[in-house]
Amino acid sequence: MVDVRPLNGKEDGSDGYEVFTECSTVWFDKQRRSFRCRGVVFAASSLGTMELLFRLKQNGSLPRISDDLGKRVRTNAESLIGVRFPASDKSMSPGLAGGGSIYLDERTHIGVVRYPEGSDAIGLMMTLLCGGRAGWTRIFTWLWTLLKHPMQALLVHNPVGFARQTMLLLVMQSVDASLNMRLKRRWFWPFTKQLSSEGGPIPTFIPEANAFAEKGAKALGGIPTTFLSEILFNIPTTAHCMGGCAMADSPERGVMDVQNRVFGYQNLLVCDGSMLSANLGVNPSLTITALAEHAMSYIPTKDTHYDHDLKSQSSKFQRASDPLSLNILPS
Secondary structure (H helix, E strand, O other): OOEEEEOOOOOOOOOOEEEEEOOOOOOOOOOOEEEEEOEEEEOOHHHHHHHHHHHHHHOOOOOOOOOOOOOOEEOOOOEEEEEEOOOOOOOOOOOOOEEEEEEEEOOEEEEEEOOOOOOOHHHHHEEEOOOOOOOOOHHHHHHHHHHHOHHHHHHHOOOOOHHHHEEEEEEEEOOOOOEEEEEEEEOOEEEEEEEEEEOOOOOOOOHHHHHHHHHHHHHHOOEEEEEHHHHHOOOOOOOOOEOOOOEOOOOOOOOEOOOOEEOOOOOEEEOOHHHOOOOOOOOOHHHHHHHHHHHHOOOOOOOHHHHHHHHOOOOOOOOOOOOOOEOOOOO
8 A cells, every 4th residue: 555545525534535556566567556445444563554654644645644643652662582502402492482471570571482493594683692781882791791701602693593492582561661753864865755763762671681581591501692783783672563653532642543543534544553552561462453353343334335336436446345445434
């Protein structure tokens, strides 16, 4: 989807929308197509939905989208660390991808993550765990750690066998930390606009989680590890980007209402992680599912008269039964 425009000059979308799509896997023949539908649901994940809505707002297709778009984006205040067992003959791969978990305290949750055997490429991103302060000075602490433990460094930086030898620890906190996103031109690539963050950085690593990994590695005979990006670039690793199109009671405080309806438009909904307005501190998938089901419960059953009218439309448009054009009726 590259564009969404209200039909018949109705700025609020009360007459439906025309949706334009292009093939994203080719450079030249984009195979642009158009569809007409009564309503549209955006569900491209937090970053994807934010970027699309920013472009639709800025190009004038959906100018009524709230100026609150892109604000208060959260990441569960995460850190991805682990313990590797190079000398063990037992595989860490069997079992659920995300299984057991514990709470270190009332705000810190740690879950065990497994990768299937052979999924070793991510091992190229791992390195020895080290302490120090967040920022460029931590690189020197990391280098000193490598020099002190050269054999462990060699074992950890070898990606072969990473998946079967590693128990990853996904650390999440319910701390209220957020940043804002904007669509703008970057100094290093001024030709197109890109989704970029603004505001203070999110904490890069969690000291109490690092201490947990070090104690666990010592007790189990493993090597504590962390992501290279945290060391070299002071950038945290996250699997759960949320917010940016938050629910609220007005467009001054959010992008959509409690039924997931975008302020200023009819039959325009957002149903993905971008709707979350708080840091959950756990995997948000079930919360996202529950809120999406709640939004769908307000949509009436299909109107047979409306479906009959669609059949008489121009052949260049798909019927509303097409998966890409949703037949959503006004409440």
